[in-house]
Amino acid sequence: MTFLDARRQRADLSYDIAIYGAGAAGITLARTLAPLGVRIGLFEAGGFERPPVDADHSYHGNNTGLPYDLKATRLRYFGGTTNHWGGWCRPLDAYDFQAHDHVPLSGWPVSRDELNPYLARALDVCEVATGGLGLVAFDQDFGFGELADHTPTELALKNFLFSPPTRFGVRYRDDIGTAENVECQLNATLVRIEVAAGSVDRCVVATASGSRLRIAAECHVLALGALENARLLLASNVANNSGYVGRCFSDHLGKHIGWALLDFNNRFHTHQAVHAGQHFRVLPHLSFRDDLIEDRKLVNFGLILNRLSGGSSGALGKAMERQAQSLAGAEKSPFRVLLRMENTPNPASRVELTNERDPWGLPRVALNWQLNRLDMACVERLCETLGRAFGKMGGRLRVDARSTAVTYTGAYQSHQLGTTRMSSDPGDGVVDPSLRCHEVANLYLAGSSVFPTFGFANPTLTIIALTLRLAEHLRQRLGITDA
Helix, strand or coil: CCEEEHHHCCCCEEEEEEEECCCHHHHHHHHHHHHHCCCEEEECCCCCCCCCCCCCCCCCEEECCCCCCCCCCCCCCCCHHHHCCCCEECCCCHHHHCCCCCCCCCCCCCCHHHHHHHHHHHHHHCCCCCCCCHHHHHHCCCCCCCHHHHCCCCEEEEEEEECCCCCHHHHCHHHHHHCCCEEEEECCEEEEEEEECCEEEEEEEECCCCCEEEEEEEEEEECCCHHHHHHHHHHHCCCCCCCCCCECCECCEEEEEEEEEECCCCCCCCEEEEECCEEEEEEEEEEECHHHHHHCCCCCEEEEEEECCCCCCCHHHHHHHHHHHHCCCCCCEEEEEEEEECCCCCCCCEEEEEEEECCCCCEEEEEECCCCHHHHHHHHHHHHHHHHHHHHCCCEEEECHHHHCCCCCCEECCCCECCCCECCCHHHCCECCCCEECCCCCEEECCHHHCCCCCCCCCHHHHHHHHHHHHHHHHHHCCCCCC
């Protein structure tokens, strides 16, 4: 088939699988299922160009908690937020999938080992170069900081690798447009999910022309992002017996925590690594070993150490440079310490609906973003432990007191997470380990909305891995044996 404009569609539609949302997850799912010969409907609320963020934009809403830009963090056109993705890639750590006594609602119902085969395939989907090392590259010391000689055993290295970045709406547009069994309807906004006898009977999509289309399918998949997945379930009053729809919204924090003086010429910023003759980009982060994170009751995190090379802004930065220069014999180098950290699940952090409606008739979102006290309190403990570790290296850490205050002083990363969490127990979440809604037999959710906990890594690679795993489940459900 080809791309179609839903505004010109007059008849109701029927498919084997209907996918709502043409971002990273939706496009990946359609591409993966297309060779199986099933009839696929892919519905995108926008077109091929970014729409103006005018007064009628569907993403307008209210903030009732911490400040958050509901419009700039989402993109409503083919390719979704991959259209402004920075390309940062790292899988969640094995530690992130485990339950921890000090982290509320922690523990995934799937393990990192189970996800590894799909993560390896996700590298190809995201076009991440690893020098042939695959997943091993994310934890390998490429010699940037001479960590083997200088790093105490408390510290661990956690690399980020990079997609070009892949713009899914551009890179995979031809794959979708030329697949004979995929029908992509543009300008088609999902507005209602109709459930009867425990299954989706029809989904309803609306267009700017005022038409309504009813979509029938054996399986329906929401791949709309964390805010929109929750919004549609809440607006349709579907799959929320647990009360978790819209809850546990999160985003990663990033913040400056101070300056370090270290006795090695470290360069913790993006580098070109070489392995097997292949050049690729690596950004190493410092973190703690898993057992130390557990023992100190911390959240998962990564540190970027940016070496100061003169011209630092601020009195403290200039003072650190002067102090480093005065230690000529010790060969100290000054670094700015940047923290990227996990936030823990908080049921009070939630997506709700307002009485105001958008042009398609959907209630607008009210976001009450909240942090757990643990998230900010652990920064102080982290700095204490880090200072001791740097001391063993012959260095020191100078902490900015403003950054360790138990208040929100960070910058969010625009990684919308949670809101339809995965759980084994229907009382603790929205979807089961196969990403099927506990209460609706043929309704699935894809994307970072299903993450039970969040780690500190950018979510895209894990989103793609979970989507590939979902494709395999749907293949088995439909009884397809040959690709």
